[in-house]
Amino acid sequence: MKTIQQKIWTLVAIVLSVMIAIWLTLTYYNQKTQDQYNDILQRYLEMNEVTNASQLVITNLNTFLIDPSIDNESKLSGSTKAVLKAQKSVTQLRNEENDFILTSYLNLIDSFVETVERSVSYQNAGDADSSVAQFSEANRISNYISEMTLSIIDSELKSYESFYRDIIIKSDELKQLGIWLLLLMTTILLILAYLFSLSITRPIHQLRTAADELSKGRFDLPIKVDSNDEVSFLAKTFDNMRVSINRLFDESQLKAQLEMELQENKLLLQESQLRILQSQINPHFLFNTLNTLSKKAYLEGSEETSDLLVSVAGLFRYNLKRMDRPVTLFEEVIVLKQYMEIQKARFPDRLYFHTEVDESCLHFEMPGLTLQPLIENAVIHAIEPQEDGGNIWFRIVDSENAIRIEIEDSGGGMSEDKRQQLLKGVIMPENGHSTGIGFNNVMKRLALFYNSETIVSIDSEEGNGTKIILELPKTRGIGDAGETIDRR
Amino acid sequence: MRKKVMITLLSLSAIFLIFTIASAEKVFRPSTELPKSLSVSDDSPRLVLITQELKTSFWGDVATGAERMAQDKGAQLEVWGSYGSNSDEFLKKLELAIHSKMDGIIVQGLDTEEFSELTKVKASFYGIPIITIANDVPKQESLRKTYVGSDQFKAGKLLAEDLVESMDYKGEIIILSDEESHYYQRQRIEGMMEVFDTEPLITVTNSRTSRSKEQVVAATQDFLNKSPNAQSIVAVNANHLNAMLQEISRRTQLEPYHIYSFDDGSDAFSLLQQGKIDALVKQSPIEMGEKSVELMMNWLSNETGSLDTNGYITDIELVKRADGS
Numbered sequence: 001m002k003t004i005q006q007k008i009w010t011l012v013a014i015v016l017s018v019m020i021a022i023w024l025t026l027t028y029y030n031q032k033t034q035d036q037y038n039d040i041l042q043r044y045l046e047m048n049e050v051t052n053a054s055q056l057v058i059t060n061l062n063t064f065l066i067d068p069s070i071d072n073e074s075k076l077s078g079s080t081k082a083v084l085k086a087q088k089s090v091t092q093l094r095n096e097e098n099d100f101i102l103t104s105y106l107n108l109i110d111s112f113v114e115t116v117e118r119s120v121s122y123q124n125a126g127d128a129d130s131s132v133a134q135f136s137e138a139n140r141i142s143n144y145i146s147e148m149t150l151s152i153i154d155s156e157l158k159s160y161e162s163f164y165r166d167i168i169i170k171s172d173e174l175k176q177l178g179i180w181l182l183l184l185m186t187t188i189l190l191i192l193a194y195l196f197s198l199s200i201t202r203p204i205h206q207l208r209t210a211a212d213e214l215s216k217g218r219f220d221l222p223i224k225v226d227s228n229d230e231v232s233f234l235a236k237t238f239d240n241m242r243v244s245i246n247r248l249f250d251e252s253q254l255k256a257q258l259e260m261e262l263q264e265n266k267l268l269l270q271e272s273q274l275r276i277l278q279s280q281i282n283p284h285f286l287f288n289t290l291n292t293l294s295k296k297a298y299l300e301g302s303e304e305t306s307d308l309l310v311s312v313a314g315l316f317r318y319n320l321k322r323m324d325r326p327v328t329l330f331e332e333v334i335v336l337k338q339y340m341e342i343q344k345a346r347f348p349d350r351l352y353f354h355t356e357v358d359e360s361c362l363h364f365e366m367p368g369l370t371l372q373p374l375i376e377n378a379v380i381h382a383i384e385p386q387e388d389g390g391n392i393w394f395r396i397v398d399s400e401n402a403i404r405i406e407i408e409d410s411g412g413g414m415s416e417d418k419r420q421q422l423l424k425g426v427i428m429p430e431n432g433h434s435t436g437i438g439f440n441n442v443m444k445r446l447a448l449f450y451n452s453e454t455i456v457s458i459d460s461e462e463g464n465g466t467k468i469i470l471e472l473p474k475t476r477g478i479g480d481a482g483e484t485i486d487r488r
Numbered sequence: 489m490r491k492k493v494m495i496t497l498l499s500l501s502a503i504f505l506i507f508t509i510a511s512a513e514k515v516f517r518p519s520t521e522l523p524k525s526l527s528v529s530d531d532s533p534r535l536v537l538i539t540q541e542l543k544t545s546f547w548g549d550v551a552t553g554a555e556r557m558a559q560d561k562g563a564q565l566e567v568w569g570s571y572g573s574n575s576d577e578f579l580k581k582l583e584l585a586i587h588s589k590m591d592g593i594i595v596q597g598l599d600t601e602e603f604s605e606l607t608k609v610k611a612s613f614y615g616i617p618i619i620t621i622a623n624d625v626p627k628q629e630s631l632r633k634t635y636v637g638s639d640q641f642k643a644g645k646l647l648a649e650d651l652v653e654s655m656d657y658k659g660e661i662i663i664l665s666d667e668e669s670h671y672y673q674r675q676r677i678e679g680m681m682e683v684f685d686t687e688p689l690i691t692v693t694n695s696r697t698s699r700s701k702e703q704v705v706a707a708t709q710d711f712l713n714k715s716p717n718a719q720s721i722v723a724v725n726a727n728h729l730n731a732m733l734q735e736i737s738r739r740t741q742l743e744p745y746h747i748y749s750f751d752d753g754s755d756a757f758s759l760l761q762q763g764k765i766d767a768l769v770k771q772s773p774i775e776m777g778e779k780s781v782e783l784m785m786n787w788l789s790n791e792t793g794s795l796d797t798n799g800y801i802t803d804i805e806l807v808k809r810a811d812g813s
Binding site: 029036092093094095096097098099100101102103104105107108110111112140141144148159160163166167170173174176177180181183184187188190191194198 | 490493494497498500501504505507508511512514515516519522523524525526527529530534564566580583584585587588589590614
């Protein structure tokens, strides 16, 4: 992981090293040119030195000839040595182009020195005339030396001309190079700075966007940041926080849902109980009355009526006590049969009830008062409106994991729309139910009891009867809403 | 927006990079080579050819020949001299060459005392061999090793013979020569006179002039006035031709005159080609150059022992105007 500080230092180091490299190159280049300049200048100075030294010799010789003292002689020999020294340094200046003239030049200096020496020796020998003659010759040679110096310098200028011009051109080109280099460095620096700032600001921007989303309450978007510095660390921490919040949020939501379901369940129960209470006008009185009527009918020899009355009483009792706890399928079937007895008494010629019951399934538990409302529906919709009456089939089949209960009628059936509405619980129960418990109530209680929405299915076609199918699983689901509520 | 900025910056930097590289290439390309310095001098013989008339076609040819031969023989040769027969400058160069201790000096002879002094005293003091070229000096006065060039006496004779023939052996001839009596001019005139003297019908007038153009013009006017019947003019010094011809053509026509000269002037040949003069004695400058260097090298390497002090004579021929008139 790179820190932002490291990034800054890297950028600075790159820029700095490039600058230093350029500076070094240019300095080296300048130095080289300077050296060449110096070399060339040195040549001229050395040549000029010969001229100066030889002129000094002439002056000293003149002084010596006028006043031949030892002091003057030593001065003269000193200056002569200076000439020889200058000659020696000029020897170094030999190159391809000036070889010939330089040799002449050196020889000329030799001649000059020789002539001076001759003049001195004539003077010492007392031959003043010859000495003066030699002096004038030396003077002439000295003039030749200056002339030749000039002509050598002249030829040097010629042979170095292209070099000088090159230097001038190059100094111009160097200026241009400087400008281009400056522009290039500027743009590159701009690009680098831009990329660098982007590498810092983009992750921050992404982080801000993510924070915005969080503040709007969207906890499901993962926070992604393209970076490898501190910001990415920040982003990771932030993301962890988001995940934690998200989990907490989910948990509390689940809890709320559970509570809501519980509430609904309670409401349903209360509703059914209310309905029962409404229909329960002094049930003991009704029982007693029904029992009395039954006994009286029996005593009067009307056994059929007596049985019917017993059935009605049983039905009522069942209704009253079996709401809040699971009952066995067996009990349900009994109540169902009692109910059908009563209905048969109502429609002696029109109701044909067929049962197919698998006895092995009867011990399974299920919510009470579930089958009776359904069969009542079948009677209401299939038998009552038909003058010719109809058939109702009731089947209990064992199908491996579940008990399949079918209630089929030969009534008018229903449309697909209505079927859907029924399954969704949109249709309100009509009046006329003996218990006041409608299809909707049954469905919801079953769903709560088995904790599954797919218990009830309806198979119907308009004009072709209706078939209600309950698939009761043999093992019950987790939700055991039926037992949570005690009956007062 | 970001992309645009980025693309602009990138393309800009690419452009700048190209220019920077191009510029850097210019700056860092190797500079002009300086002449290589030598630690040891070339010890081949150093010769110098000194003339009074640098850059004339005649001396140009001499220099060409000499340089060619120097290259063949492995000698260093420089051509020094003065322009327009400036004898002071010429003598200075000669003295300089002697003081510079050249190995050999090939010089155009000059028949003056200073020249003799330099060649006789100074050159022999330094032990420098001297060969005269094209123009000789009397050998006893100069201590020159030898002479390379035309036999001027013969050249004069050659010219005179032709001139006399084209004049039908009668008439007046003007000989224009330098005031200072140069050895080679004397020889030429002697050669001519030998021919003219044998012709009784030929009369000769000598006219003398100095170098300057005004002097030549004055001399020309003078002889035109004095000898209006002269048919022929011989310019012993070809350098006088131009001024003389100008003056003549200003006064009369060139055609009737037989104008003869020698080729060692600055524009002698072009005048012949223009038809302004009638004939030239053509010498062999290239051969002179070659021969002189060869002889000098022989002397220095001591191949032939000694040189013939009488000189080595090169060819001459008479060249006439193309139309032959």
